[in-house]
Amino acid sequence: MHRDETEALSRADGLLQAYGADVARWPGEARDWFVHLEQPVRAVVARHIAASEAAALDRLLDRVLVDEADESMTARLLAGAARDHGQQQFAPRPGVTVPTHAVAIPAALPDAATIAAAPSRWRNAAMLVAAGIMGIMLGWFEPLLATGNAVESAAAQALFGTGELEIDS
Amino acid sequence: MVLIGEPSPAILAPREIRIGLVPPAVAGVGEGRAQAAPAQVRGMDDDELMARIAEGDHTAYGVVVKRHVNRLIAVAQRILADRTEAEDVAQEALLRVWRHAAEWRPGAARISTWLYRVAVNLCLDRKRRPQAAPLEAAGDPVDPSPDAFAAIYRDEVTALVAKETAKLPDRQRAALALCYYEGMSNAEAAEILGVSIGALESLLVRARRTLAERLGPVLRPAKESDNAS
Numbered sequence: 001m002h003r004d005e006t007e008a009l010s011r012a013d014g015l016l017q018a019y020g021a022d023v024a025r026w027p028g029e030a031r032d033w034f035v036h037l038e039q040p041v042r043a044v045v046a047r048h049i050a051a052s053e054a055a056a057l058d059r060l061l062d063r064v065l066v067d068e069a070d071e072s073m074t075a076r077l078l079a080g081a082a083r084d085h086g087q088q089q090f091a092p093r094p095g096v097t098v099p100t101h102a103v104a105i106p107a108a109l110p111d112a113a114t115i116a117a118a119p120s121r122w123r124n125a126a127m128l129v130a131a132g133i134m135g136i137m138l139g140w141f142e143p144l145l146a147t148g149n150a151v152e153s154a155a156a157q158a159l160f161g162t163g164e165l166e167i168d169s
Numbered sequence: 170m171v172l173i174g175e176p177s178p179a180i181l182a183p184r185e186i187r188i189g190l191v192p193p194a195v196a197g198v199g200e201g202r203a204q205a206a207p208a209q210v211r212g213m214d215d216d217e218l219m220a221r222i223a224e225g226d227h228t229a230y231g232v233v234v235k236r237h238v239n240r241l242i243a244v245a246q247r248i249l250a251d252r253t254e255a256e257d258v259a260q261e262a263l264l265r266v267w268r269h270a271a272e273w274r275p276g277a278a279r280i281s282t283w284l285y286r287v288a289v290n291l292c293l294d295r296k297r298r299p300q301a302a303p304l305e306a307a308g309d310p311v312d313p314s315p316d317a318f319a320a321i322y323r324d325e326v327t328a329l330v331a332k333e334t335a336k337l338p339d340r341q342r343a344a345l346a347l348c349y350y351e352g353m354s355n356a357e358a359a360e361i362l363g364v365s366i367g368a369l370e371s372l373l374v375r376a377r378r379t380l381a382e383r384l385g386p387v388l389r390p391a392k393e394s395d396n397a398s
Contacts, residue, residue, distance in 0.1 A: 018373040020349060027355045056388050057381055061349060063327040064334065066246045069239045069256070077234050077260055078227060081267040 005044050008037060012045050021055035215280045222270035233280060234263055240281075240351060241288050247346035248292040250335040258295070262288040278360075285353075285361045289343050296339045326387050333383045341376035344369055 011033070019026045023034055037045060049055065210221065210229045221229035238259055245255035262284050334342060340362065347358040348369070359369040381388060 017377060018370045019355075020377070025349065025352060053381055053388065054377065057377060057384070060326065060330045060384060060388065061334070061345075061380075063323075064247075064331045066243045066255075067252065069242050069259070073238055073242075073256060073259075074231070074234050077238070077263050078231055080260065080264055081227065081230055 002041070004038070004041050008041050008045050009048055012048060016049065016052050016054040020058045020061075021049050021052055022058060023049070216273070216275040219266075219270050219273040219275075219280065222267060223273065230267055233266055237281060237284055238263065241284060244285060244343075244346045244351055245288055245292050247334070247350055248289065248339065248343050249295060250331065254295060255292075258288050258291045261291055282357055282360055285347065286363070289347070289361055292343065293339050329387060330380075330384060333380055336383075337376050337379060341372050341379070344372035345376045348373060 011030075015026050015030050019030075023031055026034070034042065034045065210218065210226070210232050213221070213229070213232075218229045218233055222233065241259040241262055242252075242255050245258040246252055249255050249258065265287055266280070266284065334345070337345070343362060344358060347353045347361060348355060353361075355366050355369055359366045362369060362372075364372070
């Protein structure tokens with residue numbers, strides 16, 4: 001046996017022990033080395049590989065198959081992501097413990113420009129508040145107006161009598 | 170939004186403030202977000218996909234899921250030897266892509282490498298937990314024909330190989346799953362396992378040597394029949 005063959009077989013044994021007998025599974029540089037061996041040496045190495053224990057082990061390993069995932073798995077993951085999205089909006093930073101009685105509030109109240117530009121929800125709320133304030137104000141001032149009328153009535157009575165019409169018979 | 174309860178500087182820190190009144194896209198997939206067309210997304214590279222996912226693009230996420238789910242389950246099943254747990258691991262790994270897409274650093278790694286690293290670590294974590302004892306399978310009635318005996322022998326050999334592979338140390342089994350079954354390059358498998366290429370080769374050599382010893386009675390006839398043919 002030539003020295004080249006001995007060295008080639010030694011290197012092939014190292015690769016067989018780690019990667020098995022399928023040259024396609026060897027690292028790129030090892031594949032290149034094998035492909036570029038001189039023809040007689042490559043034939044010797046190829047016969048050695050085919051007869052190796054690694055080749056027999058590969059055949060046994062190849063018998064153990066796994067099933068492919070079905071479409072429902074993909075659908076479940078996408079649905080899980082959709083649900084997960086909402087939770088992440090409110091999630092605290094990792095490592096921060098949120099007490100169970102915590103309440104979520106807006107970070108800042110919206111300014112007037114935001115309210116004006118916002119959908120009708122904010123405008124409706126502002127109108128409701130304004131109507132409420134007007135109601136309170138009317139309720140507050142009505143007794144005062146009524147008191148004013150009474151004063152005016154007393155002054156008129158003093159000047160012009162009871163105000164009742166007397167009909168001469 | 171600010172989460173308050175017990176006053177905590179960490180919780181009240183400005184970085185925690187997230188402005189927004191209503192969480193969008195909770196109810197439906199793709200609601201409230203600009204979704205890329207599927208054909209457009211399929212041609213994107215890893216970094217572009219992760220950027221889209223970080224923006225909440227479910228189409229981009231779907232592409233990543235479809236690209237990797239099968240191989241993730243296969244790797245996990247070969248490490249865990251349990252289909253249901255393998256699916257759980259694949260699901261958890263892929264959900265982490267969704268949750269952590271915003272933290273993705275462009276050009277740092279490939280999605281596949283990152284995903285397999287997460288999945289392998291999840292598998293190794295699960296293997297460290299106490300395992301439930303497997304239920305004994307009920308025996309099937311035996312068909313006495315010669316072909317049936319051959320089929321039974323093949324099935325028994327396959328079951329034996331699967332059993333002996335499952336008995337390998339976790340990291341050896343993971344190395345075998347990545348390199349042999351998934352055909353990954355030794356550099357990528359080493360990166361996923363967080364070891365050097367030399368250490369990966371050592372794991373592979375030990376795994377194959379152990380299997381060859383344990384499968385000796387069925388390995389030698391296989392080798393002899395190979396030689397005879």
